[in-house]
Amino acid sequence: MSISRAIPLVRPIAPRRHLRPVESLPKVRAARESRFSIATQSKIGVAKRLVYGLIAVGVLNLVVSTFCNTAIYSISSLKAETKELATKTQILQQQVDSLRSPQNLANSAKSLGMVVNANSVFLNISTGKVLGAAIPASATDSGSVSANLIANAALISKSNPTKSTSPDLNIPVTERVSPSVKKSNSGFAEVVLPSSGIPASPTH
């Protein structure tokens, strides 16, 4: 067996095709439909997603819009409330301004029988020396000035000091309460509370 035999010199002729029986139509169609169906379904899926997306955006828009509208009315209502409160604040502030005006204070002080003590006395803390003479105030010592002489049309509220004339009558009677918590040594200086006084500062 020579090598020439082994390798043919001419191209071998393709084997003759044989006629085959045509496959039945439904099969072809089914295959074709199957291919078509895959493509179509894929497109429909995209469209569906698009539509759903759009619907979702629409719904979202609607929800946001509703919230916005609610918020707008809420803001508007809060603004109205703010305005209302601002008006009330203004009324109260004007009352406070009136009550703290020097005109009102002067009249109140006078009605309480208070006079200016023109004789201030100073204590020099470092030397313990008293400067000035401690002379009691008298009605004549407060100069020629008596009641308020200065106009104030903004004075809308006036103190009524006569309501609290006698301090004895208005001091609330405090009940003596025994401490429910045991004293603990906190390390801080104790604030001594005299029976009828304000707390004394522990500082020196």
Place this chain on the structure above:
Amino acid sequence: MYNESNARRQKWFSALVVFALLVFGVRLFYFQVVDAKEINKESQSAMLVNRSVKAVRGEIVDSAGNALASTVITWDVNIDPVNVGPVVLEVDGQKVSFTKEQVAEKLAGILRITTDSIVAKMTGEGRYANLKKSVSAATYNTIRTLDIPWVYFDARQSRQYSYGAVAGNLVGFVGSDGSALAGLERTMNSCLAGSDGRESYVQGADLIKIPSSIQTLVPVKDGGNVVLTINADLQYAAQQEMAATVRRLKANWASAIVIEVKTGRILAAAEAPSVDPNRPGAVTEQNRKSRIFQTAFEPGSILKPIAAATAIDVGKATPTTQVVAPDRLKMPWGQYINDSNNHPPQKLTLTGVLKNSSNTGLVQIAGKVESATRYDYMRKFGMGEKTGVNFEGESSGILTDYKTWDRMTDKAVMYGQGVSLTPIQTAMVYQAIANKGVRLSPVLVEGCQEQNNLVKTAVPAPVRVVSEDTARQTLDMLEKVVELGPIGRTARIYGYRVGGKTGTAQIAEGSGYGRLYAVSFVGIAPVEDPQFVVAVTAYKSRTVSNSLGATPGFVAVMKQVLRTYKVPPSTTKSIKLPTEWK
């Protein structure tokens, strides 16, 4: 068969959806991009509001931050005459029907106007009739709760002066339209006013503002606060005292100024009568201005220490320089200079001249100084020019050039005639003596505060007027006026060393002088370390014709100052200075 038609339908449906989307997309693009501007413009034109945003006018506050002037909201109460009719109101929980006349009566009671005036405005075809302008928040609330459908309100900014007439002449006032008309309201308007802004927004059919549509076209800038050097409590006390002084003396007016010596700050500038800026129309025009800065008059003997200080500073005199002071001194040209009272010739030192307030003695000693030199010193003491306090309408006083002085004026200026000063100028003359010879510019406005940033007022540079030694010697002489002077001693304050000078000035009328006087006292305390100058003047006193009319006011105000600023009593004594010689 079924699958095929189904698929076809799906295909068509998909195509239809895509087509519809395309159409919508294109249309959307057209609306939102191509025609967006036009459509926006068209749709918003009906709902778009373009309005001015009013800047809130700043406050005027005293040195402690108390608001002397502030901005509040007030309301104009209006009615809609076309819709006026009976109203159902709730009374004690019951619905009660009221006729329009009854409603008018109710409104009249709240607004404090006549029922007739309201009824008259209820008729007519108009949609607007104002019942009252600028009612308070309390009144507004009262009417609003009535819920009358044909009553409506217009809010506006108004000025409120909580302290009333306290510092009213300084603070000034604004008009009903908010324009600054007088005082610091006007002078400091650039700080107070701010600038209005502008915004646009879309509002719904129910007039609700759509938040996302708000556009700030011009940002609003609220006004700053004007911070004063005034202590409102002290100012009140001084005004009270001046009001009492005016009553006691039946004077035209009285003023008291308190100056902090080392800073030139005006702690009080009190006047009586004063204006309540809440109702400026309640007083005359004369009483609306600040005489302290705007009225100049011949101060009289108050200026004698200036002539004395000048003579000392140029070396022509000392506190012990001797002179014989007659009650009438004949001038070489034949005219006489008189003292205020008849007396035999007195052997006085310069200190004694001031103590007795002798015109004849002063003219002889201070007259040794040349006119030009005296004029220069007077200028250095601040006469004839504005103080630099920057108060609108401030007078510079009158000090004519010495070259224009006639022979009598040349002498008269030494005892405070022929020259006019405002009360603030007089006070600052004494501030210079108290401040070791250095005159400061008075400061009334600390600065303009904008968002916690205080822009301080520019102050002119200090002026060295006399030497420290001269100032000290002058102060020692002034102390003797209070210690020993016949009237001066009524200005003593127990426990404190006080120096000062009396002044009883004739008031020019026509070509001569009238019979009423401007009585004054300017004092410094405590002398060992001068801290305060108090200058009191009563103009045209009718019951007391000398400084006895002014010293009680001085004492009361100075006591209040010393108490307010907790100045301890003096611990040293005055130096010995002879007032007479043998």
